[in-house]
Amino acid sequence: MSMGQSSSDPRTFAGFSDVSALRANRLLAALPSAVLQDIAPHLRQLNLERGRVLFEPGDDVDLTHFPTRSAIISLLLVTRDGREVEAASIGREGAAGGIVSSGHKPAYGRAVVQIAGPVLVIATEQLEAAKRRRPEIADLFSRYADALLAQVMQSVVCNALHPVEQRACRWLLATHDRSETDIIRLTQQSLAEMLGVQRTTVSGVAKTLEHRGLIRQHHGHVEVIDRDGLEETCCECYQAVEDHFRLLLPEVSED
Incomplete structure (x- = not known):
């Protein structure tokens, strides 16, 4: 970057x-x-x-x-x-x-x-x-607006067509990208609110992901153990948004 x-x-x-x-x-x-x-x-x-x-x-x-x-x-x-x-x-x-x-x-x-x-x-x-x-600022924000719109549009598709497990993986991956460590400060209730589902649904998904060795749950946060495994479990929505962002804003994306 x-x-x-x-x-x-x-x-x-x-x-x-x-x-x-x-x-x-x-x-x-x-x-x-x-x-x-x-x-x-x-x-x-x-x-x-x-x-x-x-x-x-x-x-x-x-x-x-x-x-x-x-x-x-x-x-x-x-x-x-x-x-x-x-x-x-x-x-x-x-x-x-x-x-x-x-x-x-x-x-x-x-x-x-x-x-x-x-x-x-x-x-x-x-x-x-x-x-x-x-003009450089205006151009940068115009391209960022396009990238943000792509994220919103992809969220519509993901929420409508993909199961909660894949949607949860997408959210974890996107959040992990922005974290400084493998620890994500996140409660099950927070994730449930973001996904628009019941906490019990998220609890079941989290247990499944933990059983597969992809994450480890702690009180108040989640630790990413196997990122590659999360990417394999996730739907295509995460990568589609990432690819579009890199095309629009290559100077902002990480190398």
Whole structure:
């Protein structure tokens, strides 16, 4: 993965002293140094706890969040009776917000911190101004919007056609990609909510995957033991989204 040509001098970033934090989000790291310097003064770093709601349906998305390290934000569709199903997840390869370029920016779904961790935050209006000044930013976000739409579309297919076991493997693989270790901070209840199924269903799937030696369950987290086995068990949806992402954003993807 290309990490850009960011300066090693923290003073270059006009008050944002933690340059490594800027590089920790791959979407930001893909920007040339001069472009990154343009938006760095407007960024701030926050540590968000699991369950933090970033916006609700209909809210104006006035902040754009860039997850770093193992932080993951889920985009959820919410039904009238309050049930939720995940449409997409965003880790350090992307951003929640910042896709709409002008005017009112109402959210269609709910954004929730699924796995706690540090994020970089910028006012969306500041990001929009930077897009107008810097075509590279606008181009990067346009391509990222396409990749995010592909993830949403593939989730529709996966949820409609594939069994829970394969869907669970897809979620574990995507989350493992964004983790710094083989440990994923995840409860069965959380996974059930993401997949839109009962906890007992997820419990049965997890036991099956553990019996096959693919994962190991612990209190409050899951350990990936055999990633190749998870990929073999998973449906084609995981790889389809990964392949499309690499085509659109090769400078953001890992080598």
